[in-house]
Amino acid sequence: MASAGPLSGVVVADFSRVLAGPYCTMLLADLGATVIKVESPGGDDTRGWIPPQRDGVSTYYLSVNRNKQSIVLDLKNQDDLNMAHQIIDRADVFVENFKPGGLQQFGLDAESVAERWPHLIHASITGFGTHGGASMPGYDLLAQAVSGMMHVTGSADGPPQRAGVAIFDVVAGLHAAVGILASLIDRGGTAKGQHVSLNLLSSALSSLVNQSEGAVAAGNSPVRMGNEHPSLFPxxxxxxxxxxxxxxxxxxxxxxxxxxxxxxxxxxxxxxxxxxxxxxxxxxxxxxxxxxxxxxxxxxxxxxxxxxxxxxxxxxxxxxxxxxxxEDLGLEPVVDAGAGVDTVPTVRNPIGMSRTPPRYDKAPPALGADAAEVEAWILRTPPRADRRA
Structure with a gap:
């Protein structure tokens, strides 16, 4: 499970699913982190989001899961929960996007994690935070609706429109990756952990940049202008x-x-x-x-x-x-992830690095495809706490 890249040696226990978390962890994996994708017996929801598909596999799933190891664990099963804890024992980063309170029964809530794994960087992604919005499901479309994004998108005389992609899931994933990288730098050679918390709505409001700043700083209420820009013409x-x-x-x-x-x-x-x-x-x-x-x-x-x-x-x-x-511009946007018959065309990581470029070693894994490898890694790898001692 060794890898090359600027994040080589960093182990990420990825308990996230759908888009924001998996996009974050794929970026880390591209940069060399070892990412262990822990899935429920039913698998990541996006595995069933078809069409479109490639060889029977959802391209939605393919878009955010290359360079990862997949293992299936049912956290309600004590043996599987013990295995999950053993993975986290050996990880540097724990990423999850469960509903607030959903992990408490497994001893994986923020307080329990901080107590048991003080070295760990724990990244939590929610839809609308852990207070008044804790019960709201974390769907990107909901964030587009309540943030004002839909209100400013669409024709001036037409209804509000969603963006053509789950943009705030993607942005929240980017924000999560930034928070994780900053925490890794801040930790340095010490055992300092940190809880990195994000939510779709805060990412949305930040991402509305000039529109949200105009609202808070000038009391401006932007409206739909179709393809017009509020401040520039032509x-x-x-x-x-x-x-x-x-x-x-x-x-x-x-x-x-x-x-x-x-x-x-x-x-x-x-x-x-x-x-x-x-x-x-x-x-x-x-x-x-x-x-x-x-x-x-x-x-x-x-x-x-x-x-x-x-x-x-x-x-x-x-x-x-x-x-x-x-492609005509020479940007080489398509890269093959994996090797041999398992190769899958994917979209290139947008980060260019002269010395340690992103890697594309492994195609998005089939459900539970790497269970044996992960179990063998656990047997030969001591927990982080033991290695620090």
Whole structure:
């Protein structure tokens, strides 16, 4: 179970399931941590989230579980619970996303963990914290709804919309990984443990950045604007002869380059449009002028011209087209996890490291596939407390 990478030697007992926790632990595994995925007899819920699938396996599950070891334990069975405790005995990090109070019966609540394993970094991910929101299930869509995300997403004259992915599960997973890494650094060579607690709603409000800051610092109540940006224009999709193209002008210089490329340099000197504030105030008139000029060519033609002129722009692609676009840019977005017949194509870890790059040694495991290896590791590996002594 040895691995290479900047987190080599770090052992993670992963009792999480679905998305936020597994995404966090996959990132740690990619960076060299040994991650033991402890699953119930029924397995991670995402194993059954089909379609889509690859060779009968849910691609949802595949997306967040590479480089892990899977073992099945029923915590209500005393022998299995003892095995779970033995795994944690030998771990540096314990990650779980059970409902608040759900682990107390197994001696794995925060207080019990801190007492029994004072060296351990214990990361808990909940939906809405452990107080007033303790009984609320931790579904990403609920966090999108109550955070204001849905309220600011969608057409101005349409209903609130969810994001096309469980974005706050992903962000909470990233926040958990940051908290764990900071705790590992803080611990250094000592036996200091720490409880790292996160919840989807707090991650959501943090991730709303300018929208939530405007609410708390200026009393602003943002509304749905479709694809419009509340503070920037032109910034979004614009019609061309055949389909939309996204144009992003974040400053006056970019706007001037845009209108010069459109052969409407007069717009840059028009007193209605000389500053960002004025362009925001006169969106309708400016959009009409820009789209009239854009009607002279196709989106693909404009993409090439605007790119050459240094104007930030992009086509609007499908996810499959997005992967191919990244390939064309040389970003190599697809990597094979595992080896031989067990190889599974997965999306590359976005972190590039020159000396200790992410690894892709192991495909997402079948349910309980690594039980024998984990049990053998327990037999030959003393608990962390014994090694410190």
């Amino acid at each position: 910034y979004g999709p614009f019609r061309t002869r055949d389909r939309d193209i996204v144009i992003c002008c974040g400053n006056d210089a970019q706007f001037r380059r845009l209108v010069e490329c459109l052969r409407r340099s007069d717009l840059a000197d028009d007193p209605r449009f000389t500053t960002m504030e004025q362009r925001n105030a006169q969106r309708a008139d400016l959009r009409a002028a820009l789209e009239t000029a854009l009607d002279a060519a196709t989106a693909e033609e404009w993409f090439e011209r605007l790119q050459r002129a240094g104007v930030p722009c992009s086509p609007i692609l499908t996810v499959q087209e997005g992967v191919r676009f990244a």
